[in-house]
Amino acid sequence: MVHKIINNRFRVFVESFLVAGIIFLLGFSLGFFVENHRTASTIENYKLNEIEMLDLKLQNYYYQIMDGASCDVAIGQNFIFADKIYEKGLEIEKYEEANMLSDDIKIEKKRYVLLKTELWLNSILLKEKCGNKFDTLVYFYSNDPSNTILVSKQKMFSNVLKEIKENYGNRVILLPIAGDLDLDIVNLQLRLYNVSTFPSLIINEDILLEGFHSYGEIEAYLSDSDEGVIKLN
Numbered sequence: 001m002v003h004k005i006i007n008n009r010f011r012v013f014v015e016s017f018l019v020a021g022i023i024f025l026l027g028f029s030l031g032f033f034v035e036n037h038r039t040a041s042t043i044e045n046y047k048l049n050e051i052e053m054l055d056l057k058l059q060n061y062y063y064q065i066m067d068g069a070s071c072d073v074a075i076g077q078n079f080i081f082a083d084k085i086y087e088k089g090l091e092i093e094k095y096e097e098a099n100m101l102s103d104d105i106k107i108e109k110k111r112y113v114l115l116k117t118e119l120w121l122n123s124i125l126l127k128e129k130c131g132n133k134f135d136t137l138v139y140f141y142s143n144d145p146s147n148t149i150l151v152s153k154q155k156m157f158s159n160v161l162k163e164i165k166e167n168y169g170n171r172v173i174l175l176p177i178a179g180d181l182d183l184d185i186v187n188l189q190l191r192l193y194n195v196s197t198f199p200s201l202i203i204n205e206d207i208l209l210e211g212f213h214s215y216g217e218i219e220a221y222l223s224d225s226d227e228g229v230i231k232l233n
Contacts, residue, residue: 056081056118063125071130078119078126079134082173085115086165089176109143110183116175117185123173124205135172135204135222137161140190142198143178154199157212161201164218172222 059081063074089112123136139161141154158176165174179190179198189195193202201209203221 052085052115056115056122060118060122060125063122063129066129068130071126071133075126075130075133076170078122079170079173082119082123082175085112085119086174088112089116109178110181113178113181113183113186116177117183117189119173120175120177120189127204132204134170135168136202137164137172137174137218138202139174139176140179140195140198140200140202141176143180150198153212157199157201160213160215160218163215164222168222 059074059077066074120136120138123134127133127136139158141158142150145151161174161176165172177186177189179186179195179200193205193208195202195208197210199211201213201218203209203218207221209218209221
């Protein structure tokens with residue numbers, strides 16, 4: 001009887017060990033697969049970003065040498081790129097709202113901030129070359145989630161700007177840029193435009209609005225109203 005009990009216990013132990021081993025191997029294999037897939041996706045995104053950065057840089061070179069006859073095509077292409085970057089920014093924003101900011105997502109965000117900054121510089125060049133045929137709204141905000149009051153204020157302001165973009169379409173380029181990611185080109189723009197607080201909005205490189213502003217206020221500034229604004233030059 002004692003021998004039978006020992007055998008039963010040994011069999012239970014072996015079966016438990018085997019089940020645990022199988023579960024461990026399955027979990028390890030799944031984790032390995034997920035990690036490989038994530039790494040491959042990160043590398044792929046990095047390559048795509050490199051291509052987009054080069055594309056924008058080449059567009060900048062072209063805008064410098066093109067003549068006025070190319071303006072409509074160039075502006076149209078600039079808006080296509082702007083909408084593409086804007087949609088990608090909304091995807092990253094979803095990760096932020098779900099508190100899923102991995103290191104890869106943080107790096108991705110920095111890359112897209114750089115893309116948006118270069119797109120802004122291209123837009124400035126286009127407007128100088130072709131006349132002021134569209135408005136640029138550059139929205140500087142804080143990336144720090146610890147200040148809940150500021151996060152709430154920025155969320156409201158962001159929703160107002162999204163509504164403006166949806167209603168104005170290809171008349172407005174909206175560029176939300178995190179101003180506290182320690183990127184040199186962004187820090188340079190903050191100094192050049194005297195941005196000292198978040199959130200802040202720069203309209204057409206000429207008007208600085210600090211803090212929260214309503215849809216109607218911003219819309220008035222887009223229609224060349226100068227009342228109550230801080231002129232940058």
